[in-house]
Amino acid sequence: DGGITQSPKYLFRKEGQNVTLSCEQNLNHDAMYWYRQDPGQGLRLIYYSQIVNDFQKGDIAEGYSVSREKKESFPLTVTSAQKNPTAFYLCASSTPAAGYTFGSGTRLTVV
Amino acid sequence: GENVEQHPSTLSVQEGDSAVIKCTYSDSASNYFPWYKQELGKRPQLIIDIRSNVGEKKDQRIAVTLNKTAKHFSLHITETQPEDSAVYFCAASNSGGSNYKLTFGKGTLLTVNP
Numbered sequence: 698d699g700g701i702t703q704s705p706k707y708l709f710r711k712e713g714q715n716v717t718l719s720c721e722q723n724l725n726h727d728a729m730y731w732y733r734q735d736p737g738q739g740l741r742l743i744y745y746s747q748i749v750n751d752f753q754k755g756d757i758a759e760g761y762s763v764s765r766e767k768k769e770s771f772p773l774t775v776t777s778a779q780k781n782p783t784a785f786y787l788c789a790s791s792t793p794a795a796g797y798t799f800g801s802g803t804r805l806t807v808v
Numbered sequence: 809g810e811n812v813e814q815h816p817s818t819l820s821v822q823e824g825d826s827a828v829i830k831c832t833y834s835d836s837a838s839n840y841f842p843w844y845k846q847e848l849g850k851r852p853q854l855i856i857d858i859r860s861n862v863g864e865k866k867d868q869r870i871a872v873t874l875n876k877t878a879k880h881f882s883l884h885i886t887e888t889q890p891e892d893s894a895v896y897f898c899a900a901s902n903s904g905g906s907n908y909k910l911t912f913g914k915g916t917l918l919t920v921n922p
Contacts (some may be wrong), residue, residue, distance in 0.1 A: 799851040799852050802850075
């Protein structure tokens with residue numbers, strides 16, 4: 698997966714349930730990001746992290762939470778407060794020299 | 809914050825023709841402009857990028873132009889082939905320090921008809 702791995706590939710969530718999406722990178726990139734992709738909406742930034750133990754809200758952070766306890770890992774939790782979570786979620790990491798590397802994505806569906 | 813507008817949302821061309829996708833941005837501090845290609849169900853892949861210190865960059869059949877004064881940049885694909893069919897995204901950022909966040913356009917679905 699080009700050094701950045703997302704799991705699972707498909708995830709189903711019941712109403713009122715929290716779910717966590719995994720993102721791991723072995724590229725030694727400092728910065729990591731979570732984007733949400735909906736048809737016709739492009740990629741919208743949920744959260745990003747520039748260094749370990751620090752992260753900032755993106756444009757659509759409501760209903761989501763993250764942690765950055767290790768440089769390699771940036772998990773995203775979709776909470777029950779997110780009313781329309783069905784989407785394709787992309788994790789990425791970056792350096793100025795290498796640009797962005799995207800994971801292969803997780804498709805989340807509410808059932 | 810930055811806002812990126814992308815046009816057209818869909819584009820259909822005949823094989824061998826050229827395709828042009830245009831983007832505008834709002835933040836005059838933005839200095840890095842990548843273009844991504846995304847095939848159905850796959851991750852976005854970087855195809856070309858440009859920084860604000862150049863006006864044009866070319867890589868085989870793909871070129872990007874940048875007009876900083878007008879705050880717009882464009883992707884040009886020549887001699888299109890069916891395998892060029894995909895969704896293309898432009899993005900912009902103010903790259904500095906050790907990292908940067910990208911703001912994306914909403915994408916252009918390019919269809920190349922054989």
